Amino acid sequence: MATSWYRRCALLSIIVCVNLTLIAYYTNSLFFNGTRMPLLFQNIPNKIKEIPRLFKRPPHFSRYFDRNCYHYDGLEARFICDGPYFHFTKERILDCVWKLWNTTRDPKEIDPWQNQAAHANVSASDVVTRPAIHIMFFGDSHTRYIFEVLVKRIASPDIKYRVASFKRDQWEDVYVMMAKRRQITHEDYHKVIHLGVPLKITYRWNAFLEELPSSLESWIAGKEPRPNFLLYGTALHFMKATRKVYRKFGAKTASEKYANQLKVLAPLVDEFAKTTPTVFKLLDHIQDHPQNSVENKDHIDLYNDIARETLAGDHAALWDSALPLSDIYNAECKKHFRHSQKTRLWICRDRRHIGFVMIEQYLDMYLNAICNKVPK
Template identity: 35%
Template sequence: MCKKGSQPAVRTSFLVFLALSLALLPLLATVPKDSFQPEVLQGLRRFPVPQALQIRDPIFKKGCYDYENVTATNVCCKMKRYDFPDVAKCVQAFNATRNFRKSLFNPQHVNSSSKEIINIVFVGDSHMRYLFAAASLRLASPLLRFRNRKDMKWKDGVRALRRMRSQRFLLTVLETKHLALPVRVTYFADFFLEGIPRLMDLWEKGEEIEPTVVVMDSGLHFMTKRPDRKAIPYEKSLKSLAPHFTRLAATVPVYYKLTDDLQASRRSIHNFSLYYTKLYNEIAVRELQGTGVTLWDSTLPLSVQYNDACTKVNRNTPPLFHWKCNDLSHLGYIVVEQFADMVYNAVCNKYLGLGEGYCGQEERTLV
């Protein structure tokens, strides 16, 4: 039993506790219920994720760019325009930081699954294939090779990649390599990202070359092949993939590109619509929070400006198709090339000694 003189102190302590509890209630209400489940907490302890990467990466956030005349200019940090000499220097510097072995420059070793190979991996639909083509052509030289793995035959890379811009491809794996540099660019066609768990298994077993960075998208084929007014199939897909994304992002940078504005969506063609574009992007932002995956939305205003321009003037410029206004479900390479530059700035800036102020100077660190 408390002494009579201690009752005011007890009452004061209780009032302080009650005030703090009431202040915390609004904060607790914003925490997802799933966050308190044991398996979720265990997963977070096993794969600690720097969530700040998802909201502060200046290369992939639209808030860090000014957009004018279908051109994105980063105002948070300096961006570099990449060409072949820059990529070659990046690859060499990358290897120097990883016990680089000269034997890797021998063409017969470039096919190995060595971790010293830079391998930029794109996974998803045809928009990732366009980005694969743009990123691969930054390696343009007589020693660049390309293959559709279904054919298993390496071809002249520059010619094949330029021809790709007017071609359609069946589901397959596309690859480029350089005979004098240990670098790969790989595209895995996976419209619903259903193959991600299997692909991760192949990387871990060394049956596929491990990625240095993974760029992916999804959503458009859910709109057309699995349509649902509330986008429930898309939401379920991301929920089921979230643990795999978390595990992958704990080892390499992973960038998930949101769905761009398309002419087909503006015209509500083939189940595309602006309503679905907005809804699917909102779902992706919500479901990928806390996975360690960097959300990529800096392409969205560029796509809007590109389609605005196509609405005014129907431009088509073969063979490189910087403008491809006749293609209602894709974007021209005038914007896709800028997407590729964003990827290369993220992958390579830290290896070029560019000085202060450039984007992506710090190594990604998980603590």
Template identity: 30%
Template sequence: MLSTNNFFRTTCGIILVVICSLQFNLWFGLVTRKNGVSLFINTRQKRKSISNTSTDRYTPPVLSKLCYKYGNLSAVNHCCRMYDYDINHKRNFLECAAKSPAWFKSEYGVKVSKLHWMFVGDSHIRNLFDVLIRRLKSPMLRYRKKTYTEGLWRKMNTLHLAKYQGIPVIVKHLEVPLLLTFTWSPLLKLLPNLTEEWLDDEKTPPTLVIMGSALHWTRETWDIHEEIGPEEATEVYKEHISSLSNSLMKLSRKMLIIFKLLDHLPASSNDITNIDKYNQIATEVLPEKVMVWNSAVPLSDLYVKECERKKRDTPETKLWRCTDEKHTGYIVIQRWQQTAQNISS
């Protein structure tokens, strides 16, 4: 088992691979491998072949489960080359981030002096935010709660997301123009208000938004699920996600929007019996320009299977959380990162 320090240095590759691959490759084409030869492929030409639905929704290869081969709690991408951005790697992530603002200005017209990545949603999205700031693990990081302009900036060792009370968390780097924000909105009911704030604010609008919601909707609609049926329960979720279309379309004109589907969870989670239906609804109802992240779902199946074979729990690193029926362990993210290392050049 990896030590805590080694794990935090090497974890969260999935987020960095997704973000960096999208930001620097999505609109310029993707480097892919075919029969051992690197090829430059225009993403729009590959649209149909890697789409994960029968519609015209475009899912980038770095997000689509159709681009991965799964096994032994690992995934190998056969559509595109991914890079591991590590603090000790030759591709230093913070150096990469420092050069990014001009790219956003040219592609989206967003007039910002920082990269601002916003995470909005439930505890699954909070975990992505958690492992990202752990991965950066820099003494130059500071965080505050409340708002962008209010609250005391503190050192990261005092941030305990496990005790999170719902106040927005803002993390900044003192030297690199990088801003990371997590907003707790498990039902995504804050999104319309956030949209107006982001579009009106020229200083701190996000350049990338990662969101997700389904886990708490299963709880919100459990009475309907029990009394009427699962189809009626998911209709409530469908109605709400549909109501967000206007906000999401506005945002997609200014920034990248990614919607992460809910991981599969243990069968013993008796209040979550319809995950695939919730995921299907999100895929079908979300506006076309919103990118659906489904490639992590098969890894969650492998994790659940391993937990059924052997219960493990490593509270310090959160690698294994088999006693937690509502979340996967961080080992899922680490396995993805190892895959990224293997296929990098």
């Protein structure tokens, strides 16, 4: 009898503990002195939050950014939701651009790109003023890597490249600029144009996104031409900038600067995304290493949770389908420490970034979202 009574008490204690944990989560008290609860308990609410997603499919555009739409097998993510999914070769990317251009331009106006045969004699300064499909990347190096892979994939003699330090009309061959990558990493912006296709690609270095609110305001008000697509993301530099706060007061206090910046962005992003496909990329997990003691997985998950809660509007998409690939990549680096600086497929020595073997797949996820019209 005594044994049975003890078992009942133990079971009741477990039930009470779980219920208190769930209540604490939703009252934002899972953080004690800046420290998260043990993984056993902090994972429970996440599972509960995922239940509705099993019954409600994500919108067409964001479907490609939802991890529930992929099966992760080995080093690859396989799309399992409704709709097409492609590996985007250079030819497929340019074909997508033409289709986007023909569906977005005003048919009453003269098409400045209609005479394709003459583009060989066109200069970059002539083309840069033309309207075109404009894909913009805004944020830190994790965003820049996707930009770099896109530029690399469409590279040809028709692609011209310039960075902020150049004079206004000084454009370089894309292959020259790719070779200079290390010298131009943190320039304010990188601009890429195609001489014969209506395509512009811009990367804006803005690790804290402090310039994005004013850009969004200008685009919304029509003071500046808005891009056709916007991909932005940040977090890692906020962690690095608040290391002392993290070590003294804990993760939650250190994350307040990041949370406040996203609160400023949230209403502007939601308004902008009503008419322009907009994506916030959650931060990849990076390698577990002493040099990344502040940028650890739990801290990254905290920042990603803040982004989910703050930026979960009705129009913009949150990108989390890349996260499992970053975990796979880090596990592979732990098993087989590879570093190919030339191709950057594997850059295991760079413990704060993911190699291009995964970034190539990130780009396909993004291009499928841009280019595919998923049936309802």
